[in-house]
Amino acid sequence: MAESTVDLAGFALATGPSLTRWVFQGREAAMQAACAAVGCTVxxxxxxxQAEGATALRLGPYEVLFLLEPAAAQGVAEAWASALSGLAHSLVEVTARQATLSVGGPRAAEVLGCLSPLDFAPASFAPGTATRTLLDKADGMIWRQAEDRFHLEVWTSFLPYVTAMLKSAAHDTRF
Structure with a gap:
């Protein structure tokens, strides 16, 4: 997807980087092996x-979403096959299913709060936290990267809708 950016008075919205995405499910030993194979901790x-080019987001007791930059994605399937041999797990590539939006600026949390029921106060949703949520009527995942910067994962089919809703919320809250 071509990168595009919208800046609305303290709120920036951009399509995110090209990433390979994998959903992993498994118990602790398998989760440790899967994370170690990309160089990060559970x-x-x-x-x-995070590790060089790899991010692991723990979305459930037995679930991790891996976001891999192109260099880190090379050979990862083979690394996981070796590391997870004999361990019960599920590992599914979902790259084509999802797209990334980068949201930032001093109004980012306020605008996201118009679409999600999450409490975006830094004490409640601190940098380094990731979770699933609804973005208006679309399923999504939010990772707070910094106090004023968020990484969103949405299904590709909902990308135009979520983008439009974020722009509308940014416009409506700027006064």
């Missing part, structure tokens, strides 16, 4: 762990 619940 994140805490709703937390994030």
């Amino acid at each position: 994140p805490d619940m709703l937390g994030v762990a």
Whole structure:
């Protein structure tokens, strides 16, 4: 997807980088092996762990979403096959299903709060936290990267809708 940016008075919205996405499900030993294969630790619940070009987002007790930059994605399937051999798990590539939106600026949390029931106060949803949520009527995932910067994962088919709703909320809240 071509990168595009919208800046509305303290709210920036851009399509995100090209990433390979994998959903992993498995118990602790398998989760440790899967994370080690990409060079990161197992994140805490709703937390994030990062390594060179790889991000692991713990979305459930037995679930991790891996976001891999192109260089890190090369050979990862083979690394996982070796690391997870003999361990019960599920590992599914969902790259084509999802797209990334980058949201930032001093009004980012306020605008996201118009679409999601989450409490975006830094004490409630601190940087380094990731979770699933609704974005108006669309399923999504939000990772708070910094106090004023968020990474959103949405299904590709909902991307135009979520983008339009974010722009509308940014416009409506700027006064």
